Amino acid sequence: MSEFFTVSVLVATLAAGIRLATPFLLAALGEVIGQRSGVLNLGIEGVMLLGAYGAYYTTLETDSALAGVLVALAVGAVMGVIYSFITVVMHAEQGISGIGIFLFGLGFTDLLFQKHVGTPIPIDGLNRWAIPVLADIPHVGEILFDHHALVYLAFLLVPVVWFVINRTTFGLNIRAVGETPEAADTLGVNVNRVRTSAIIIANSLAGLAGASLALEVGVFQQNMTSGRGFIAIALVYFGAWRAFGAMAGALLFGLVSSIVLQWKTLGIVSGATSSLTAMAPAVLTIVVLVVVSRRIGAPAALTKPFDRTA
Secondary structure, three states: OHHHHOHHHHHHHHHHHHHHHHHHHHHHHHHHHHHHOOOOOOOHHHHHHHHHHHHHHHHHHHOOHHHHHHHHHHHHHHHHHHHHHHHHHOOOOHHHHHHHHHHHHHHHHHHHHHHHOOOOOOOOOOOOEEOOOHHHOOOHHHHHOEEOHHHHHHHHHHHHHHHHHHHOHHHHHHHHHHHOHHHHHHOOOOHHHHHHHHHHHHHHHHHHHHHHHHHHHOOOOOOOOOOHHHHHHHHHHHOOOOHHHHHHHHHHHHHHHHHHHHHHHHOOOOHHHHHHHHOHHHHHHHHHHHHHHOOOOOOOOOOOOOOOOO
């Protein structure tokens, strides 16, 4: 255990924790926006898979990670349009619809991968970009300022999402339709339009989360998200439907995951102990989720479709 508490290992662990937190954070930020508008999307795991495959295959074919990121965003937006039609226009039950999106993403990416790729082929993902001057700060620079662009983007989006939700008219409308859509409608707010916009934004960020995962690993595998989308949903509850709360949850989960991986690498845990330790991030998330969810309520209209003619 002593080798873990060296400066170099601790710095590497913290830096890896931030990178591991990025897909969770991007997906959770999108889900914060979606749930604050009253729409629960259990399908973001499937959207992340679709975004990951889109980013991977595009990068494989074009040798451009930027093109892969743009395709992942577009895939997420398209899935947002589909999901908004299902839930907002057709008033389908959100939980079942979300599971359907997840199963579609899981099966469709597996089919596409088998047909077009077959076996995992490594790609050149996003290059790290060390921020000048800041990256030269001893230890702190390596931890915070030596990552690829999507890591910086994810954390920059936290104050942006906070500002949009709390300081803009659009954000006010999101909160209004997520709490009392009937009252918002009487004030002239187009509930369905606001929810549709929120869903498209949420799914676009989920697609981007998938891209960050695929381009970080540099390869695509079937079901490579391994439950990350569902954990991102849990982090929204963990963070009390707030952007900074979701960031705290993502960092906690990423750091615990990084510690577990580092312990395995150093041989501190192995065999059955290693398998049990790998469960630590999920167990921690569940425990904190249970504690937090008892104290903080969800948006009042979450999962409730709005029908103006009713």
